[in-house]
Amino acid sequence: MHLRRGLAGYGGLVSYVAAVALLPLATAVSLNYTSPLLLAAMLAFVHRERPERAQLFALAGGLCGVVLLLRPTFDESQWFAGLIALLSAVLAAWTALNIRALGRLKEYPVRTVLYFSVFITVATLPWFLLSHPATLSLQGSLAVLAAAIFAAFGQIMLTIAYQRGNTLLVSLLGYSQVVFTTIVGIVIWNDHIPAMSWIGMALVIASGGVATMFMRPATPNPAAVPIKLERSAHEQHTRQVTRSHR
DSSP states (O other): OOOHHHHHHHHHHHHHHHHHHSHHHHHHHHHHHHHHHHHHHHHHHHHHHOHHHHHHHHHHHHHHHHHHHHHOOGGGGGHHHHHHHHHHHHEEEEEHHHHHHHHHHOOOHHHHHHHHHHHHHHHHHHHHHTOOGOOOOOHHHHOOOOOOOOHHHHHHHHHHHEEEOOOOHHHHHTTTTHHHHHHHHHHHHHHOOOHHHHHHHHHHHHHHHHHHHHHOOOOOOTHHHHHHHHHHHHHHHHHHHHHHOO
């Protein structure tokens, strides 16, 4: 399971970076954010878990908000790069399912992130050595270190969310990354965004709220039900015996 999670995460990471390099940033991010819709399709057709209709509308609304906020552009000559971006979305959805499966096996989130980090480090080490790492400046090294620290904490929290929460809802709330990034740009770099972007932000926030309201309760583990019933019957029998002795 850890190997499958590592392969999915590695493939998604490489394809996403390639899409960012080959496409305009807004286009690559927008195509990558189709992963919640793909995750809903996987849950419905593979795992027979049909999401609520309100959640599907929220997914579509959130994606529309992201498109309004980023305003992507696309050229016909970039079709192959677009396929790579969609591949990153597919692998991101597959990664979410693998993280959920590890949670059902009672695997610790920190250990899940540790194994994934080791897998990524080993798999990308040859590329790193070929990129002349000695030429990286001190400022660049500190930036890479900061990105690694924040990414590690983010991965731990994301793993906990996928293992303990509603899978589709967690994926949909990932749209909020664009909102937070936009707010950071406004506060730190004094970015000025048009009215259409504000509408997109509002749509993303509203979609997350709607999905949260209509979130389906977590389904109990079927394997634990007989054990629970057996324990309840045993406890009831014990109480009856105790009362008869009294």
